[in-house]
Amino acid sequence: MAAREIADRVYSVGTIDWDLRYFDALMPTAWGSSYNAYLIKGSEKTALIDTCKPSDETDFITNLMRLEQHSLDYIVINHAEQDHSGLVPLLLEVYPGVKIVTNETCAGLLSVMHHFEEAENRFIIIGDRETLSLGDKTLKFYPSPWVHWPDTMFTEVVEDKVLFTTDFLGTHYAASALFQDDESSAYLEAAKRYYAAIMMPFRSSVQDHLKLIDEIAPKFICPGHGPVLSMPAKIIDLYRRWSSDKPQNLVVVAYVSMHGSTKFMTNFLVDDLVQRGIPVQQYNLLETDTGILGSAVVDAATIILATPTVIFGPHPVAVNTAYLIRTIRPKAKHLGVIGSYGWGTNAVDYLGEMLSPLGAEMLEPVYIKGLPEENAISALRAMADAIEERHKTL
Numbered sequence: 001m002a003a004r005e006i007a008d009r010v011y012s013v014g015t016i017d018w019d020l021r022y023f024d025a026l027m028p029t030a031w032g033s034s035y036n037a038y039l040i041k042g043s044e045k046t047a048l049i050d051t052c053k054p055s056d057e058t059d060f061i062t063n064l065m066r067l068e069q070h071s072l073d074y075i076v077i078n079h080a081e082q083d084h085s086g087l088v089p090l091l092l093e094v095y096p097g098v099k100i101v102t103n104e105t106c107a108g109l110l111s112v113m114h115h116f117e118e119a120e121n122r123f124i125i126i127g128d129r130e131t132l133s134l135g136d137k138t139l140k141f142y143p144s145p146w147v148h149w150p151d152t153m154f155t156e157v158v159e160d161k162v163l164f165t166t167d168f169l170g171t172h173y174a175a176s177a178l179f180q181d182d183e184s185s186a187y188l189e190a191a192k193r194y195y196a197a198i199m200m201p202f203r204s205s206v207q208d209h210l211k212l213i214d215e216i217a218p219k220f221i222c223p224g225h226g227p228v229l230s231m232p233a234k235i236i237d238l239y240r241r242w243s244s245d246k247p248q249n250l251v252v253v254a255y256v257s258m259h260g261s262t263k264f265m266t267n268f269l270v271d272d273l274v275q276r277g278i279p280v281q282q283y284n285l286l287e288t289d290t291g292i293l294g295s296a297v298v299d300a301a302t303i304i305l306a307t308p309t310v311i312f313g314p315h316p317v318a319v320n321t322a323y324l325i326r327t328i329r330p331k332a333k334h335l336g337v338i339g340s341y342g343w344g345t346n347a348v349d350y351l352g353e354m355l356s357p358l359g360a361e362m363l364e365p366v367y368i369k370g371l372p373e374e375n376a377i378s379a380l381r382a383m384a385d386a387i388e389e390r391h392k393t394l
């Protein structure tokens with residue numbers, strides 16, 4: 001991605017990966033991503049905000065050379081994860097006098113991850129709301145822990161009202177446009193999947209940092225991934241809704257089935273809920289990637305896992321899903337397990353234990369021995385009754 005100017009002598013110098021389909025070998029990235037970094041040329045000093053992943057070294061250095069950046073005073077690192085700090089060791093060689101500006105937590109993580117030689121001599125450690133002059137431009141620092149690591153930090157160019165937020169408000173969305181003037185359903189879905197996987201486990205910290213952004217009132221928000229936000233109000237409003245404690249009137253039913261019994265139960269429950277006018281999303285776990293499922297559970301008030309029994313326990317795909325849900329911590333108020341078994345099972349207890357850290361109410365499970373018949377249907381109707389009753393009070 002070519003170097004481009006965002007505001008007066010504030011440049012985007014990061015890289016783009018159109019082909020990326022998994023981030024951290026974990027999160028599907030259907031639309032690729034970008035690794036954003038920014039260069040600020042003050043009248044006296046020049047600072048780089050973040051770097052990119054090591055494999056993009058050539059593109060990154062090319063961008064700096066196109067801006068004739070033959071010297072550099074500061075590298076501000078807002079977050080130590082390698083997709084943002086990966087080129088720091090190289091830049092310390094390219095620019096022998098450059099200093100790394102960051103908070104104490106981030107400096108510790110950088111030292112561990114990169115094993116810098118003489119690291120202590122290269123760091124300038126800043127505190128909350130400290131400033132650093134570049135001449136006619138001033139950098140202001142806001143250590144912002146837990147969006148999404150303990151080291152994360154925002155940096156502002158005060159005179160230009162430009163705020164660099166590293167992963168916060170980012171998106172895994174490769175785009176040729178520098179600014180987010182794209183409000184396509186694809187962009188918004190990418191933003192939601194990113195929020196679900198990276199920020200949702202830290203919802204209360206997200207809310208705190210939305211307040212900080214209100215206070216700073218930046219004109220441009222420059223995240224570490226995806227387009228620059230020149231009209232940030234919409235995505236901030238979405239983050240407010242996603243991170244709030246109030247779920248939507250939505251049931252997500254995620255199922256896996258071996259011989260058809262669990263699918264029959266899933267279909268029956270979903271159909272019953274639809275007839276009651278309750279919005280439902282149904283996902284076959286063998287066909288659904290974790291990005292889609294993560295996005296689906298952001299707003300849901302109720303999540304139902306449907307699984308048969310394999311040997312004594314739940315199907316491994318259901319275990320994987322329960323672990324994902326426990327990790328990304330959606331705000332669902334009610335959880336349920338349905339399914340079937342042949343000769344013995346601990347599936348309900350196993351999944352209930354896995355999901356207990358969420359603190360949500362466990363609905364009465366519907367777990368049937370053998371082929372589901374009238375007993376299953378009446379129990380599933382009772383589960384639908386319970387969901388309808390609880391969703392009335394959302």
Ligand code: FEO
Pocket residue numbers: 079081082083084148149167224225
């Ligand atoms: Fe984009 Fe936490 O790294």
